[in-house]
Amino acid sequence: MRFLDLAATSAAVGATSGRRAKVELLADALRQLDPVEVPAGAGWLAGELRQRQTGVGWASLRDLPPPAAEPTLTVGSVDAAIDEIAAVRGAGSQARRRALVHGLYAAATADEQRLLTGLFLGELRHGAQAGLLGDAIARAAGVPVATVRRALLLAGDLREVAVAALAGGAAALAAFGLRVGRPLAPMLAQSASSVDEALTATGTPAVVDVKLDGIRIQVHRSGPDIAVFTRSLDDITARVPEVVAAVRALPARELVLDGEAIGLDETGRPLPFQQTSSAAARRAGSTSARSAEGGPPVAPAVRAAAAHTGATVLTPYFFDLLHLDGTDLIDLPGRERWAALAGTVDASLLVGRMEVDGAEQAGVAFAAALDAGQEGVVVKAPDAPYEAGRRGAAWVKVKPRHTLDLVVLAVEWGTGRRTGWLSNLHLGARDPATGGFVMLGKTFKGLTDELLRWQTERFLGLAVERGDWVVRVRPEQVVEIAFDGVQTSSRYPGGVALRFARVVRYRADKSAAEADTIDAVRAIHAGRPPAASSQ
Known part of the structure; x- marks a missing residue:
């Protein structure tokens, strides 16, 4: 199967809102895979690389070559290339890995490059998670959804289940059982x-x-x-x-x-x-x-x-x-x-x-x-x-949910389906001692397409420095952030960072001077209730 066809399916799934339509698109792609391509292709459709660790991060994906004009890659050739990248070890590995990554990207079209980036960074958010892929596997193999879900439960490996279903149908799926020593996906x-x-x-x-x-x-x-x-x-x-x-x-x-x-x-x-x-x-x-x-x-x-x-x-x-x-x-x-x-x-x-x-x-x-x-x-x-x-x-x-009103300090350009939009927010708490702001972390969680469009326009209007990756803005926009806790962090100047931060809403009714303080954040970290603020 051409890698370009898989990239097209990924893009189509991301642009489709209905669950049934997504399942049909994914099932059609699964049917087109050759048997040897199923482990890699099924995983990619769920946003997962077969190779858990590749050594490829943001630094490896800077200054990439321009996309190829014509598609030449197949699912098999891309999987083999990623295998080679993941196997790089020892002295000179960074340069060798970068050369292999650039070679793969040079052979990829623009759409294929977008899919590769999403896979390498674990940020392929086209709405096809494991549960949806399970339904698509059932549709492609012509077996009951419950049979696939049961096999997924016991195998804990979507790729293994996809191979069994597409090659052997219900009989192959029935062979899955709880095997002591082989982990299964937790409830x-x-x-x-x-x-x-x-x-x-x-x-x-x-x-x-x-x-x-x-x-x-x-x-x-x-x-x-x-x-x-x-x-x-x-x-x-x-x-x-x-x-x-x-x-x-x-x-x-x-x-x-x-x-x-x-x-x-x-x-x-x-x-x-x-x-x-x-x-x-x-x-x-x-x-x-x-x-x-x-x-x-x-x-x-x-x-x-x-x-x-x-x-x-x-x-x-x-x-x-x-x-x-x-x-x-x-x-x-x-x-x-x-x-x-x-x-x-x-x-x-x-x-x-x-x-x-x-x-x-x-x-x-x-x-x-x-x-x-x-x-x-x-x-x-x-x-x-x-x-x-x-x-x-x-x-x-049931957990107590914390929320704070924080200030946006900068925004990163999105990738994948968020390309062209400002996405990842840099969040800051007010520092009463200096009158400035202390960064607490980043988040792109909780952002709808409508919010992405709005905040792109909003933050470009507040921009003081426009980089290829990060747009720094005047610290004026307040955003309400929900999070699960505060942890110690040497990465940020305040010594603390938010856990699982996500956007609740933008606060047009609050100025930056009314944002929550770093003292309030540290109080939560210490297990003390922060001083009350107006909501």
């Missing part, structure tokens, strides 16, 4: 703004789990062999010896557990997410494994692992059991899975859980979780099966 939760809203989705009675601000882990055990995977199915076993030690101490022979690993301070309260994720990325520093009175208990196996490694403790807490000693549990109701979990895993390693009959009890559980320093709660329907890889109404998370 996800919808979001709600309150426990009342969450209970409307799940119904009552319901179960309320404490939502830990840690890293999602899926732990597989088969005899002495233990593997720990992240939410993105990356293997981090070697980085979390305390999790391995805790699971090895359990009595079962075969297990697949779903949970979170979280760092705790000396009082047993959770460390900021940034410290937990850093502990999983590198084994440096140490904290005490002792739990204070009233804090979450730390299992003896975790203490032993921490004492042995001298590393920051990452305590595992589990909330679901998907397989136990040869029996898959994913199709059982939650209450049965959780009963099996409680009978298998020591209570010190279980996420806090409460069964509730209504909003009042759920509200008490929510407040208690926040008082303990946790992120919020997840409200769960006890009769629901484990729907791996899906964000259904059976699990609904």
Whole structure:
């Protein structure tokens, strides 16, 4: 298949709003792929490279050659070229990788270059995520959507499922089963703004789990062999010896557990997410494994692992059991899975859980979780099966949402379908001490096409410096930003950055002098309520 045809499909999907029309476009492209092209092509349609790490970032994509006049690339040739780029190692690798990237771009037309850039940077936002691709795979292969979704649940790999469906149909998909040692896509939760809203989705009675601000882990055990995977199915076993030690101490022979690993301070309260994720990325520093009175208990196996490694403790807490000693549990109701979990895993390693009959009890559980320093709660329907890889109404998370009114300091030109629009906002908080603004991070989340058009015109009118990449503007425009928390950051001058920032709305009713201050941001970071500001 010509790479240009895949680029055309990507552009068409991005320009199409209806789900059914998107599925038809994607299914048609899948049918055109040769069997050997399916792993790469299916992944690209979902915005994912088959090669997880390529070493190609913004720096590698500067000063690219002009596009080719005529298309010559195929899906196979592009995949082979990316393989070669990803394999570059050792001395002189930067120059060698840059030469290979330039060679690939020189052979690509303008449309093909846009697709390549979106894939390399992980910013291909044409509205074809894994769920939509699952429907398209079913349409292209002529099999029931439920069969494909089930296979995706168990395989955890869209490319593998696409290959099976297109080559062997329903029979090949039926061969997928939960295999201990092979991660599966985790079940996800919808979001709600309150426990009342969450209970409307799940119904009552319901179960309320404490939502830990840690890293999602899926732990597989088969005899002495233990593997720990992240939410993105990356293997981090070697980085979390305390999790391995805790699971090895359990009595079962075969297990697949779903949970979170979280760092705790000396009082047993959770460390900021940034410290937990850093502990999983590198084994440096140490904290005490002792739990204070009233804090979450730390299992003896975790203490032993921490004492042995001298590393920051990452305590595992589990909330679901998907397989136990040869029996898959994913199709059982939650209450049965959780009963099996409680009978298998020591209570010190279980996420806090409460069964509730209504909003009042759920509200008490929510407040208690926040008082303990946790992120919020997840409200769960006890009769629901484990729907791996899906964000259904059976699990609904509730977190307190922070918002701040910040000032736009600069804007970056968009790429892919946002080419020609100013997209990524540089956000600043007011500094009362200097009268200036302190940058807190960037975001392009929450921007509709209408907002992109509006802000492009608005910020070009405020521009004080127009670069090829960044347009710096007069600090006048206030924007309301929602975010999930504040983390320590050495990247920005204020020492803090927003987590998961997204645009709520532009504030025409506020001047920059009324924007929130860096002191308010630091108060949130320290766990104190910021001083009230007018809304």
